[in-house]
Amino acid sequence: LGKKEDLAAHIRAIKRAWEEMEPGRAERASLSRIRYLEQQAEKLESKPELDKTDKETGTSTVERSRPSTQGSLTQGK
Incomplete structure (x- = not known):
């Protein structure tokens, strides 16, 4: 403690x-x-929602900012 x-x-x-x-x-x-904290809060508020739930089906979809690479990984085999 000292x-x-x-x-x-x-x-x-x-x-x-x-x-x-x-x-x-x-x-x-x-x-x-x-000012910095206010800017960070504005950035968070302006980002699109990443996880959306379809209210009709109850399923969840995740938006991706870049294309999926799974297809290209399995094609090389």
Whole structure:
């Protein structure tokens, strides 16, 4: 536990030194993280649904982004 506490104290000291050298750094970093997370959330929301269930038959189909290679693997035998 002592090493973890020492590491945490060391990291806090580094962050304080950065903030003293460059005021506003922590706030800019926080805003940058928020923007990044929002972009990632938008990407997830805009992706097409990969697993769709046919409501009439109850069967599930998986859409593929590239053609299946199973046919080409069995043809070579």
